[in-house]
Amino acid sequence: MTPSAQPQGAPLQIAITTGEPAGVGPELTAQALAAAAAHWPDAQFTVLGDAALIAERAQAVGVDWAALTGARAGGRIRMQHVPLDAPSQAGRLDAANGRYVLTLLDHAIDGALAHTFDAIVTAPLQKSTINDAGVPFTGHTEYLAERTHTPRVVMMLAGTGQRPLRVALATTHLPLKDVSAALTIDGLVETLRIIDHDLRHHFGIPAPRVLVTGLNPHAGENGYLGHEEIDVIAPALKRANEAGIDARGPYPADTLFQPRYLKDADCVLAMFHDQGLPVLKYATFGEGINVTLGLPIIRTSVDHGTALDLAGTGRADAGSLIAAIDTAVSMARHRRAA
CATH class of the missing domain: 3.40.718.10 (Isopropylmalate Dehydrogenase)
Known part of the structure; x- marks a missing residue:
């Protein structure tokens, strides 16, 4: 940058x-x-x-x-x-x-x-x-x-003040039917790299921790409810970890947004727009903001x-x-x- x-x-x-x-x-x-x-x-x-x-x-x-x-x-x-x-x-x-x-x-x-x-x-x-x-x-x-x-930017919404919850998106304004095809290992690794970089350099967080949701209910239920977690998300997390990025998951989205899980997290990466943003907006509406990560500005x-x-x-x-x-x-x- x-x-x-x-x-x-x-x-x-x-x-x-x-x-x-x-x-x-x-x-x-x-x-x-x-x-x-x-x-x-x-x-x-x-x-x-x-x-x-x-x-x-x-x-x-x-x-x-x-x-x-x-x-x-x-x-x-x-x-x-x-x-x-x-x-x-x-x-x-x-x-x-x-x-x-x-x-x-x-x-x-x-x-x-x-x-x-x-x-x-x-x-x-x-x-x-x-x-x-x-x-x-x-x-x-x-x-x-x-x-x-x-080539790649990341939309992140965040609460401010006493509610610093941050939610970034792996995909943005896509029809739900197109989300799975848009998720790739390389794309998720690059998204996590951008999040890690900007949290360090623009938000002053020296060692960001990112929690990553699955795509499917129950994070795929070991493949019974979908294979994206096994085929795409978990390999992307492994590569990100090898690059020194503290990214963890994939976690079921329906249980991840609880204080006991979020208290030590700096950001949640959700797979699609309406997976993470309803929670964020419910918690922070009127105090929340939208930040575009990865830009030169x-x-x-x-x-x-x-x-x-x-x-x-x-x-x-x-x-x-x-x-x-x-x-x-x-x-x-x-x-x-x-």
Whole structure:
């Protein structure tokens, strides 16, 4: 991973993309920075989005955006104006703004690759709107991998504060029928290598321990309920262990997520999206975050969607975005100190 090019004493530069303009991203960005920017005295923030839209949504939820970004605020929060392609109304999707959302993301990625930004934090986007705009799009994670030419990335969701549960995924946005074929020994070994590396270098964990689920009920029941554990997962764990990675399993997913098993674990690797994430989100929703591991840049995000029904109402909770910013700042600190 390429270290930060910023001088040691310079403020960390954090970019925030405001995501789907009809969703809660613009207002949550304003709320999160108004509530918590002082928590990160070593960071400066660049907000990417339509300036008038952000100001309008901030006002709707009681945030004085002009004061927050003005000269008297010390210049710690800056607005990088990217104009909407069409007017946006809270709660109403418009495919005309699908490419606008990707433009925000592209500016953030380009800035991070150029070392202008130490990390990027992404507010939620609406996949359907981007696809309706004529752009094939699976998700943030896959797009980041493509734009940074990264052959393999790992999606990890994590609780923060008093609930530091971390769950990484061996596969991401795949139909369930395709998961088994997507699991390979080489792929799992590389996934475990990425998890081990990033937990060491970005989270400051000197000797990460990763618990790995099986794919099938009861982890295959010695082959009676499936052979993926025997043919793929166990050999991958053996190779990872030989490479110095502390990865253990495969464990039955229905019993692994208990405090007595998790208390000494730094991460759980689940085989597919809905195997691990329902547990994580039940335990940490509102405080959880999404981190993309394996990238040459640092990227964190919220653990929720665009919440169109809450957009513009002031009822959406900025807790997850605050946690995502906090983690991005922490990861950037670890990278700079490396």
